[in-house]
Amino acid sequence: MAPTNERHMNDTSSKASASPAEPKGKRPPVLVDGVTLNGPTLDIREAESFLRDAMPIIMEEAVWKATDVKEKVCEWRSPEQLKDLLDLELREGGEAHPQILQRCRDAIRYSVKTGHPLFFNQLYAGMDPYSLVGRFITEAINPSLYTYEVAPVFLLTEEAVLQKMIEIIGWQEGGDGIFSPGGSVSNMYAVNVARYHHCPDVKVLGLSALPRLVMFTSQECHYSVAKAAAFLGIGTNNVYVIPSDKRGKMIPAEFEKQVQRAKDEGALPFMVNATAGTTVLGAFDPLEEIADICERHNLWMHVDVTNSVAWNPHKMLMAGLQCCAFMVRDKTNLLQRCHSAQASYLFQQDKFYDVSYDTGDKSIQCSRKPDAFKFWLMWKAIGTKGLEERVDRALAMARYLAEEIKKRDGFRLVMEPEYTNVCFWYIPPSLRDMADGPDVCTTPYLQVAPVVKERMMKKGSMMVGYQPHGDKANFFRQIIISPQVSREDMDFLLDQIHSLGMDL
């Protein structure tokens, strides 16, 4: 029989089956365990018609309306109300297409529009059309990045993006990296690589065979550092927390003191997590001074031009969730040595191509989404220059907002912004007449931001985050990212907060 690219549809030799064969169309059906096996059971024309109906809904409701400044950011419903509206129960029977299409509309309607120009609630925002197309492509193709044979395009684009990111970091001798399902997981990679670098035995012997390991981070660090310490068996008590200064930057002298303390206790200090852009204040730790201390004490430095970096293009660069690279300054195949398990059913060494392209074993995952591709496509479309312009504009916008806050009655900056985080209080008129301005730690003051937030969400007009911080009462944290955001939105933000909170 001649090999063809098509399924051999001319094969009429109906191989015998024990089942009773009733003719159905051209060929007798093959029945096994009561199941007919002739032909596919997924009706591809029905699938096509469903997708044809669903796509305009998605484009109209989840893309265009969801990014239109004249539409609501959210359509608030309480959990109880929303449960009723969505009819969440999963039943024995299925539902017809019109009903499923209505479910799609409802899911979109009651979802928060994170691409809306007035969504400032998290450290990500906005909609980039190139990244979105990249995401639609990868969802349709449904690849998994274990091996080159299964995901050739996506492994190569991941490699290209990582190399470019490493070039931008400035590691002239090169490096290695892997995309992970989030910055938290990237930080876990850093902890694991750092301890493996110090004690390669940890992979096989575990921590019980080692001295107590101690790592360092600032009090302003992301909470994933504590999660990493707990998850990786280090223990949160063995994360020595370094005080930060008033601007949120790690104090180098305090760091060195804590290293000495760990050594005096007989523990093994092995790494520091430095932060370039803290979660709340957007502060940058003094990386050079920290690097000097690391060199003196032989510590691994993470988030730095020294050893390893966690960089999340899904935030400031708008690549869409999830898009997170972990990169390591290394040419010794450290990622592979540290994480490999050499599964023979995936990473066969007798393949017909160069298996060094099968990079999946560098990961702690098996199945892995192609998160670099959307970033690559967006980067191709707008260029490095386009990415730079977006960041520069967001920084300028943050500067504008900070200046406006200083000019307006009833607004007060927590501190001058260093990055795109603008942290500020709103002070309603009733609290403004305290001598020398309100004490921002007072109990009535603590409630202003939560109430304003509740009102803005119920109205659906915008979303911005708030939190207390150290001895400071709840303040707003405004993050600017999207190129859809304009100066007018900054003015609107302040006007809205005032109109929502002036009666408090």
Add this chain to the structure above:
Amino acid sequence: MAPTNERHMNDTSSKASASPAEPKGKRPPVLVDGVTLNGPTLDIREAESFLRDAMPIIMEEAVWKATDVKEKVCEWRSPEQLKDLLDLELREGGEAHPQILQRCRDAIRYSVKTGHPLFFNQLYAGMDPYSLVGRFITEAINPSLYTYEVAPVFLLTEEAVLQKMIEIIGWQEGGDGIFSPGGSVSNMYAVNVARYHHCPDVKVLGLSALPRLVMFTSQECHYSVAKAAAFLGIGTNNVYVIPSDKRGKMIPAEFEKQVQRAKDEGALPFMVNATAGTTVLGAFDPLEEIADICERHNLWMHVDVTNSVAWNPHKMLMAGLQCCAFMVRDKTNLLQRCHSAQASYLFQQDKFYDVSYDTGDKSIQCSRKPDAFKFWLMWKAIGTKGLEERVDRALAMARYLAEEIKKRDGFRLVMEPEYTNVCFWYIPPSLRDMADGPDVCTTPYLQVAPVVKERMMKKGSMMVGYQPHGDKANFFRQIIISPQVSREDMDFLLDQIHSLGMDL
């Protein structure tokens, strides 16, 4: 000023800026650090036109052609060729839309079509239109599942799916769960929850304060168990590997021996990982007997109706990568206690709604994709009955294939399939005339599957995995999942392998 839902576009009070103001349209531009801040810089009409051009390409090339049995499964290029074809370099300037659209076409063209009916290479396959629409929705909305306020619909659908899955598992007293970015991560959750259950101190004190912990798994388990042990600081040497029988099932008596060995050594045995459907052979460990041993020795049992389960609907149930639930038989908020870090900027306790819906702190992640939604939507569309029918049909199809293999010259089953993994050798005529059939361990035999695989990939006709296993030379592992797969495809598969390998 009256609050509106619209951005306040009538505000003509141009707040002073230090920058030189040149009139541009109605309002003077605001310049900060050389950046004009008036109006958005993302041209939404241009974005719309790009998406309008891109979507038909995606639907045609990445959905319909990619699932059409008459098209190729893959368009093989070596890494070097593909690098040239894709022009991967990221440059300073961007590219025009026609060029980006061509890049989309190329990316799709050279990608492996995992939804193709003849893609049998991994433990996932097929295309479900409802799941795909769910994925397009979540990519467009771009949510992150930290808190109810940011992802109300997606947190509620996750909860509904988890509750239904727990009901199907049969935990009548209920349970808890979280979707994770993969089965490997779910297995890490299991290890962490199990050790926390035994020694809650591990979260703060770390493993260095505990006796040596030992866990158990069978020799047939997925490689993520070793990765978990390394990553979580247990150490791979402290994973005691239990021999399996010839069918790939853990031998209970050997398990109990190993538990005793760990105890005799003064270590603390804390968990067993049992497998329901091993990666290569599709074998099921004897769960009941393992559960009895766990009860006797106070061990946590994972993948079982006892303590915790990792269940990946992205595999057999076709929910699309990634869709992985980790579930735990617990009503004491164990997931939260074990993993929480209580970040005050996300999990504020003074919110205006019931913050028990903010389930993000159960996760080891911060940003987290809404992987349950697509599964929920698909489940709604085809019902529990539809899911069951798909699984039943895949099992019947595997049974059909196994019977065909027995009938055909030159094919030999490795063993009777227990699940949808059908493992078999192809024996070319030149090797068939050895006395009593070929010794499948011989060196010439070892090369048959890799060469047949190379030929099928270069032809693009189909994809099926192979691997050696124990003392057995390379054999094919056929996995049946998609309802698009028919009896004719099984016949084609065997015909193709024969026509590709008969000259060897």
